[in-house]
Every structure is written in structure tokens, then in C-alpha cells.
Amino acid sequence: MLLHRVRLRDVPWSPLLVALALTATGVAFVASACQGDATAWILPNEARLQLGWWLIAVVAAMIALHVPLPTWRTLALPAYVWCLLVQIAMIAAAGTALVPTIKGQHNWLRLGGFTVQPSEFLKLGVLLCCARLCALPDFKVGRFSHVLGALAVAGIPAVLLAREDLGSALTFPAMIGGMLVVAGMRGRHLAALVAALVLIVGIGVSTLPKEGPKAYQYQRIQAWLHPEDYALNEAYQTRHSIRAIGSGQVTGKGFAAGDQNRLGWLPEKHTDLIVAVIGEETGFVGTSLVVLGFLAFGWAALWATAQCRDPFGRLLGAGFACLVVGQAAINLAVALGLMPVAGITLPFLSYGGSSLLGTWIGVGLVLAAGAARGSGESSRARISEVTRT
Numbered sequence: 001m002l003l004h005r006v007r008l009r010d011v012p013w014s015p016l017l018v019a020l021a022l023t024a025t026g027v028a029f030v031a032s033a034c035q036g037d038a039t040a041w042i043l044p045n046e047a048r049l050q051l052g053w054w055l056i057a058v059v060a061a062m063i064a065l066h067v068p069l070p071t072w073r074t075l076a077l078p079a080y081v082w083c084l085l086v087q088i089a090m091i092a093a094a095g096t097a098l099v100p101t102i103k104g105q106h107n108w109l110r111l112g113g114f115t116v117q118p119s120e121f122l123k124l125g126v127l128l129c130c131a132r133l134c135a136l137p138d139f140k141v142g143r144f145s146h147v148l149g150a151l152a153v154a155g156i157p158a159v160l161l162a163r164e165d166l167g168s169a170l171t172f173p174a175m176i177g178g179m180l181v182v183a184g185m186r187g188r189h190l191a192a193l194v195a196a197l198v199l200i201v202g203i204g205v206s207t208l209p210k211e212g213p214k215a216y217q218y219q220r221i222q223a224w225l226h227p228e229d230y231a232l233n234e235a236y237q238t239r240h241s242i243r244a245i246g247s248g249q250v251t252g253k254g255f256a257a258g259d260q261n262r263l264g265w266l267p268e269k270h271t272d273l274i275v276a277v278i279g280e281e282t283g284f285v286g287t288s289l290v291v292l293g294f295l296a297f298g299w300a301a302l303w304a305t306a307q308c309r310d311p312f313g314r315l316l317g318a319g320f321a322c323l324v325v326g327q328a329a330i331n332l333a334v335a336l337g338l339m340p341v342a343g344i345t346l347p348f349l350s351y352g353g354s355s356l357l358g359t360w361i362g363v364g365l366v367l368a369a370g371a372a373r374g375s376g377e378s379s380r381a382r383i384s385e386v387t388r389t
Contacts, residue, residue: 003066011065012304012370018297019348019363023054023356025290026274026349032256033270033277033351046270046351053353057360064364069313069372072365073135076128080153083125086118087160094164105343107165119161119168120358123175123323126154127362130176131315134183141185150176151193162204166217167330167344173197174326175319182318183311224340234341237267241335245279245287252283270351272343275335290349291332298325304370313369320362 031047086109093099094106102108108115130153133139140146154176161169173194181190208218216234223234231239244260253259258280260266269277279287298321305317324347331346333339345355 002071003063004068006066006368006371010371010373011367012300012373014300015297015304015363015366015370018293018300019360022290022293022297022348023360025278025293026346026351027051027054028255029274029277029281029349030270030351032258032281033261033266033274035256035262049353050351050356053356054360056353057357060357061360061364061367064361065367065371067368069308069310069368072128072316072368073132073312076125076132080125080129083118083122084157084160087122087157090118091160091163105164107161107168114353117165117352117354119165120354121361122157122161123168123171124358124361124365126157126172127175127316127319127323127365129153130179131312131319134179134315135310135312139183141180141183141189147180147185147189147193150180165343167342170330170342170344171323171327174329175323178318178322179315182315220340224337227337237273237341238334238337240265240267241273241276242337244276245335248280248283248287250283251285252279252281255281257281271345272331272350273335274346274350275332278349279335291328294325294328294347298322301366305366305373307373308369310369310372313372316369317366320366323362324359 027047027050030050031044034044034046090099090106090109095101098110099106100108100110102115107117107119109118130150133150133153134141139150154172158169158172177190177193180193205221208221209215210218219230219234223230224238227235227239230236240260244258244266247253247260248258256262258277260280261269261277266273266276275287275290278290282289301317301321301324305314308314308317327344327347330339330342331344331350334342334344345352347355347359
């Protein structure tokens with residue numbers, strides 16, 4: 001059965017309400033970031049497009065909610081393979097009219113008058129496939145070969161993504177790590193995997209090309225280490241982001257009243273650096289509420305799906321919660337200069353149809369898993385199982 005009825009009382013409302021609040025905040029600040037010198041009551045084109053994508057995204061989430069978990073389990077492998085093939089095809093077609101060069105990268109697919117970022121949907125394909133694998137009855141996190149298989153499922157697309165979209169690839173460790181913890185991996189084993197990941201990343205960074213079309217990745221790391229030497233190019237974005245956030249002080253300058261925003265000093269202000277606009281206009285208070293909003297969404301997704309009798313559903317919730325919180329952490333770290341520029345959106349808040357649609361489909365998966373929870377099991381017992389290490 002492709003779709004089934006879901007009773008309203010079975011829907012976990014907490015992750016849905018937090019997601020709605022975060023997206024509404026995003027639309028408001030996209031409007032502020034793109035207002036320019038126009039009359040205040042005129043909604044900018046970007047904000048209207050974001051509202052349209054929000055409507056489409058919510059519809060997609062409701063469809064995902066009404067798809068039974070067994071059907072999602074069946075679709076997991078085909079979705080993963082299809083998304084992987086699309087990513088491989090994009091690498092092969094890089095630089096053509098189908099996969100144009102945008103800001104030195106080839107991570108957009110041009111379909112007629114639209115551009116789509118397939119990496120946003122590849123994340124969901126990896127999420128589904130890893131959840132299916134880790135939910136198998138004979139999957140044991142204590143066996144190295146089983147863990148290696150799960151890491152390979154996430155690692156292969158991550159390596160492919162890292163060629164053009166390093167930011168999206170960096171979200172995969174959080175997602176697979178959350179799943180493995182829920183599957184029963186002990187803390188010391190997870191720490192060993194994190195240490196191995198750090199070593200691999202270090203080796204990868206040391207081998208980045210210093211010249212040629214891919215040299216921008218090396219230059220971004222150098223700009224993070226030596227921002228004064230790259231103040232007018234690679235470090236420009238981070239410097240003005242920090243300045244905008246700091247100038248907001250405690251309560252901010254007021255909605256649509258930020259100088260850095262209105263005078264055009266902030267690059268990528270409605271996409272990657274939307275938090276800089278929020279920080280300048282609402283200050284420490286508003287930025288803290290955004291951070292708390294992401295933490296609340298992660299906890300709500302974990303709580304809602306922890307009661308699911310199907311381990312596949314629990315793993316979906318854990319993986320998506322860690323994916324969203326991890327991606328938000330990377331975006332915020334970049335905006336504050338705590339890590340090199342990664343070119344990654346802030347979930348729910350940043351402008352972009354692909355990002356918003358992919359994130360809301362993930363919300364639909366969480367709602368589907370939460371709606372399938374068993375009424376006879378204690379939520380406290382389940383949340384203890386999710387958070388144990």
C-alpha cells in the first residue's frame with residue numbers, strides 16, 4: 001500500500017510545530033535580507049519564492065507522512081542508488097549546460113528554468129539506506145564488518161560530494177553517527193571512529209590542490225588560519241558575518257534595520273549567512289532563540305520516533321535529527337569564523353527551494369516514524385534507549 005490514513009492524534013506535533021516556527025522565521029529574515037531600498041510593505045521576490053517552496057515542501061512532507069514505514073523501507077535502496085547515479089552523472093557532465101559552473105562549483109542541475117541541488121536529496125537517500133541497513137535483525141554494531149558496511153553506504157556518496165560540495169559531505173558523519181548510537185554502539189567505539197574520521201580529514205586537507213580550479217578549497221582553509229592575508233577575498237565573507245553578528249549586541253538593531261545587511265556588506269546574506277542577518281537585527285537574544293530552536297527540533301524528533309516499535313523508524317528519526325542539528329552547527333560555526341567556509345545552508349531558514357524541500361521531506365519521514373509508534377511502550381524507556389552510549 002503506497003499511502004495510508006494517519007489519525008491526527010497519532011501525529012507527533014512537537015517536531016512539526018518547531019519546523020513551522022523555524023521556517024516562518026527564515027521567510028521573515030529572507031524578506032529582510034532582500035528588502036534593499038524597496039518600500040517596506042513590498043515582499044521581495046526571494047521571500048515570495050520561499051513562501052511558494054514552503055507550500056510545496058509542506059505538501060511533500062504530508063505525502064511522506066502518509067507513506068507507511070514498510071514502503072519507505074522498500075524504497076530505501078532504489079532511492080539511494082538513484083541519487084548516487086544522479087551524483088555520478090553530474091560529475092561526468094560538469095561544466096556543461098546541464099551542470100553549469102556556479103561560483104566555481106558544479107553541484108547544481110539545470111532543468112529548464114530551474115536549478116536543483118541533488119545533494120539535498122542524496123542526503124535523504126543515504127538516510128533511508130543506512131536506516132534500513134542498521135535496522136536489519138542481524139546487524140551488530142559490535143562487529144567491525146557490519147559497521148564498516150554502514151560507513152561505506154554513507155562514505156561513498158560523501159566522497160563523491162566532497163569533490164564539489166564539501167559542506168554537504170560534512171553532514172554525513174553526524175547522521176551516521178547518530179544512527180550507530182541508536183543501534184547500540186558504545187561510546188568508546190564511536191570515539192575511535194571519530195578519531196579515524198579526524199585523521200582521514202587531515203590527510204584529505206593536506207592533499208588539497210593549491211592551484212587550478214579546485215584551489216578554492218585550500219584557499220578557504222588558509223583564509224580561516226590567516227584571515228588578515230585574505231581579508232578582501234576568501235575571508236571577506238566571514239569577517240563581515242562576524243562584524244554583523246557582533247554589532248547586534250544583546251537585542252539587535254531591529255527588523256530590517258541592520259546596517260551591514262541594508263548597505264550590502266554581507267555576501268550570501270539570504271542563503272549561507274542568514275544567521276548574520278538574524279544576529280545583527282535581533283542580537284544575542286534572537287540568535288540564541290534560533291540555536292535553541294534547532295536543539296528543540298533535534299530533541300523533538302528523537303522523542304517522537306523513540307516510541308516507534310520499528311527500529312527502522314527510530315533510526316530514521318535519530319539520523320535526521322543529527323543531520324539537521326549537525327548541518328546547523330556547521331553553518332553557525334562558519335558564520336562565527338570557527339571553521340573554514342563550507343558553503344552550506346542553515347536548514348529551514350536559508351533561502352533555497354532544494355534545501356527547503358529536502359528538509360521538509362525529512363520532517364515527513366520523522367512524522368511517519370512518530371505516527372507509527374507503539375502505544376504500549378513507555379516513552380521514557382525508549383528515549384533512554386536512544387540516548388544511551
